[in-house]
Amino acid sequence: MNLTNLLKIALQALNGNKFRGFLTMLGIIIGVAAVITMLAIGQGSKKSIQEQIATMGSNMINIRPGGEQFGGVRRSAGEMQTLKLEDFEAIEKEAPYISAASPEVSSSGQVIFGANNSPTSIYGVSPSYLDIRKYKVAQGEVFSDEDVRSSAKVCVIGQTVVDNLFTNNEDPVGQTIRFNKIPFKVIGVLESKGDNTMGMDQDDIILAPYSTIQKRILAITYIHSMAVSASSEDATEDAIAGIQTILRRQHKIGPNAEDDFNVRSQKELISMMSSTTDMMTVLLACIAGISLFVGGIGIMNIMYVSVTERTREIGLRMSIGAKGFDILMQFLIEAILLSVTGGIIGVILGIGSAFIVKNILAWPIDIEFYTVILSFLVCTITGIFFGWYPAKKAADLDPIEALRYE
Template sequence: MNYSNLFKIALRAIFSNKMRSFLTALGIIIGVASVITMLAIGQGSKRSIQANISEMGSNMIMISPGADMRGGVRQDPSAMQTLRIADYEAISTECSYVKAVSPTVNSSGQWIYGNNNTQSTIYGVNRDYLEIRQLSVDDGEMFTDADIKASAKVCVLGQTVVGYLFPDGADPVGKVVRFGSIPFRVVGVLKKKGYNSMGMDQDNLVLAPYTTVMKRILAQTYLSGINCSAITEGVTEKATAEITTLLRRNHKLKEATDQTEADADDFNIRSQEELSSMMNSTTNMLTILLGCVAGISLVVGGIGIMNIMYVSVTERTREIGLRMSVGARGIDILNQFLIEAILLSVTGGVIGVLLGVGASYAVKAFAHWPIYIELWSIIMSFAVCTFTGVFFGWYPAKKAAQLDPIEAIRYE
């Protein structure tokens, strides 16, 4: 018996029991749609987090003071004074894998303009800070190197601060605002960035020359931190190692010898690459979990196919006996029921793919969750449902092929 006849027989058997065939395929439809939708949500979340990290500066390196032990008590890192201007200058001139570096000092307080006020943080930085943090000036200009050298009382406002201090929509550039009792002339306004993946408002800040903040606000000579940007994301580890070696040398920290242990670093270095790797591993695990949970419905759908095929073999036992008595071989009966199972699973797979894609976009439209449909998720889901049809349809088909023709004809 050729395959075209087997295909026609299988189609006839499916259409003769339309409702049963639909309910059988429904398990596959739901399984495939669930897998595609869950993977789309997982991949969308991953890409959204990666985009937010990139907006913060994917190749950014953050150096902060390290905690120290004094009299057996571990000190607060923020109170340590291990980072100096000399460290920033050394990184800027000596590190070959670093393309931008900025010292950072900060202080939180009240900003006032006329009758309006708001709480925000002033960050003392240099011009490289814009490149490191992926910021840009939307109106006016960034303060100059001459402003830094002169410790000028100038600042660049974030959009959130502008909204609170100038609710009437007035142009803040050229206006004088106060941080506590200290006046600052506004020279620019930053372009809006919105909230990051951690829910932090990236526009609620004010930038000023680091020399101004150190001398006129904090009255300190040490730095709160140093922000750097590696040449590319791929050399972040090399840049980190280079900075570590330089700072250990500048801070005169002893290396390990045969008799003594190495001095512990009095600074901490963190990179966005570490955060990105951590978030990627978390979202990958979440995506796998979602896919596995959705994949269970595919297995359930496969069991449904096996169950229905068993029923079909039992119902058509006499038909199988008649076919065998007129010359049909066991392999023909096996192929007939296998084709039937594969048709059910493939049809369910096609409908499931369409439903899964539609459900993914519905989630995006109504729940406003980020989604991203990978081509491999569609191919994998379709391949799995086809394999499911073959795997769960094979045993009932094999049972049908092994029936004794005489016993099958006598079956009631």
């Protein structure tokens, strides 16, 4: 008995019961479609979070004060004054694997233009901050290093600030706005970046030279934090190590003493966010896996009924020379054909519904090739696993009994 003949026999048998075959497949179809859709949604949200983090600058490194204890009390980073401008200069000059660095000082307050006002944050930075944070200027220009040196009262504003202040469609560039009573001349408008991963509006922002903010608004000489860009994402680790060495030297920290600063990269944020979405993906996959399992039980159920119903046919096949193995293979092939066909339809349906989710609900989706292969493999194994018992039962029938079966 060769395989082609067995395949023909199984196909003939399935052909005789198309509707029941379809109903049997339904469980598998729904199971596979669910697996693919769920994984597509899970992977999609993971990917979109990664992309959003990348827009914030995936090679960005943040340096904050911290880690220092005063009499056992750990103080909040904002209160600390340990980061100095000299630290920034040292890093900018000496640190390896970095492409750009900017100090950060920030203040929040009310911004006023004419009769409009809105609460926002002002960031004192250097011009290279725009590259580090992946901001682009849509209109006008960025302040220069000369503006930093002279503590010029110029600023670049985000789209949300534009929308809140310039309600009469005035051209913002060249206008003067007031932040905490200090006038700033708007010299540029930033391209919109939208919300970040945390849901914060990245366009509700004013950027000005850090020296201006330090002197005219905060009256401080230290800096709040620093933003550094590593030369590439892979160089982040090396860049962090370099920064740490420089800062420890700058701060005269002994070999066994704790850092009084924190250096963080986006990688940690990425892995934190990914672990959340990974958990969600696993959860969704579990639910979908259960439905696939139920589909498999459906196949077993129908195959079992089918064996009982076709007992006489099995008896006949045996009497005209089918061996137990032939009968076993016939039913096994039937089960595999059912589950694989169901799998193919399920894959198509799953990809289809993933695209429906994308287009109608506007959720991000991402269909990975391996999920398709995986669900396909699971289908075949389901077919073999759940088809085996009924097939074995058929193969073990006694031809005499089977022929007399009513």
